[in-house]
Amino acid sequence: MSESFLPVRLKTLKADLSLGFQLYLQLPHKMILYAVEDSILEQSRMDALKSKKVRKLYIKDSDEKKYQEFIDKSLSHVMEDANASIEDKANVVGESSESSAEQIFEKPAEKGSYLTAQSTSQNLIKYLSANDKLLKGIFSRKLSEEDTSSDTLMHKHAVNSASLIIGFAEFMQVDKSLVEIMGMTGLFHDIAFTLYDQQYKQTFFKRLEDLSANELTKYKEHPRLGVELLQDKDYASKELIDYILNHEERLGGNGFPSKVQKLSKEQAIINLCIHYDRYLTCLGMSMSEVFEDINLNQIGNFDLELIKKFKEFLKSNELNEN
Numbered sequence: 225m226s227e228s229f230l231p232v233r234l235k236t237l238k239a240d241l242s243l244g245f246q247l248y249l250q251l252p253h254k255m256i257l258y259a260v261e262d263s264i265l266e267q268s269r270m271d272a273l274k275s276k277k278v279r280k281l282y283i284k285d286s287d288e289k290k291y292q293e294f295i296d297k298s299l300s301h302v303m304e305d306a307n308a309s310i311e312d313k314a315n316v317v318g319e320s321s322e323s324s325a326e327q328i329f330e331k332p333a334e335k336g337s338y339l340t341a342q343s344t345s346q347n348l349i350k351y352l353s354a355n356d357k358l359l360k361g362i363f364s365r366k367l368s369e370e371d372t373s374s375d376t377l378m379h380k381h382a383v384n385s386a387s388l389i390i391g392f393a394e395f396m397q398v399d400k401s402l403v404e405i406m407g408m409t410g411l412f413h414d415i416a417f418t419l420y421d422q423q424y425k426q427t428f429f430k431r432l433e434d435l436s437a438n439e440l441t442k443y444k445e446h447p448r449l450g451v452e453l454l455q456d457k458d459y460a461s462k463e464l465i466d467y468i469l470n471h472e473e474r475l476g477g478n479g480f481p482s483k484v485q486k487l488s489k490e491q492a493i494i495n496l497c498i499h500y501d502r503y504l505t506c507l508g509m510s511m512s513e514v515f516e517d518i519n520l521n522q523i524g525n526f527d528l529e530l531i532k533k534f535k536e537f538l539k540s541n542e543l544n545e546n
């Protein structure tokens with residue numbers, strides 16, 4: 225059986241730390257070994273790759289856990305470095321989380337992706353609570369110009385949603401034991417995106433009002449299709465599956481797929497954060513436009529008190545300007 229590989233972003237590989245896994249370069253028809261397990265990549269080698277416009281390297285599937293350990297190690301290096309700026313910190317946290325999102329979207333039903341989502345959520349919880357300006361930093365990161373593909377936007381949406389959910393859940397004093405799964409919901413909620421062909425992928429970047437009847441029907445299937453990827457897996461938490469299934473539900477039965485009337489506090493937090501970031505990241509609206517739309521077109525869909533709290537939360541994180 226041939227070995228399968230996982231992409232890892234060059235930007236997530238910190239120089240001068242021992243790797244612990246083999247690193248491969250992709251050539252048109254094969255993978256070649258680029259660095260052996262105990263390599264320490266010097267900055268000059270990383271710069272050389274960057275200058276050749278290499279964005280991604282590959283690891284063996286079986287090394288996924290070792291790669292995650294390496295990421296944890298390099299994250300804590302930067303996060304504990306008193307000289308690192310908040311931009312540096314937001315960049316490493318953002319890059320490594322987006323790299324996780326990429327893996328989750330590429331192989332949504334695999335246990336390795338589930339474990340990656342778990343540790344990504346744990347890291348976000350840990351670092352967001354210890355760094356006041358980190359959330360703002362994550363949202364201020366620009367997409368690199370060469371990569372504004374719909375896939376990349378979805379990864380960014382997944383990470384932004386997870387970060388917002390975690391931050392807002394803590395602001396709302398949600399029971400700590402639930403926050404990790406809530407963060408994972410941010411990463412997983414739209415995994416069905418990967419099952420759609422190019423035409424229907426575009427539905428994720430349009431307002432519901434602008435979709436044709438056909439597109440709308442297809443789009444409304446995504447929570448259920450997402451759940452189908454996970455529901456028979458013994459490692460997948462029941463709460464996560466429930467949160468994913470209900471992430472497009474709205475108060476008063478205005479959402480989909482089941483038009484549920486009432487949402488738990490946790491589900492309402494998740495759904496508001498996801499809605500907000502869809503308009504911001506996927507539809508490209510500004511914060512004030514998103515709230516204007518909520519006031520005009522989403523009346524009754526979200527609890528007014530929760531919206532008020534959400535605005536307070538955004539303001540306290542200096543996320544009220546953009």
Ligand SMILES: [Fe+2]
Binds near residue numbers: 413414498502
């Ligand atoms: Fe979404």
Ligand SMILES: [Fe+2]
Binds near residue numbers: 413414446471472
């Ligand atoms: Fe969605």
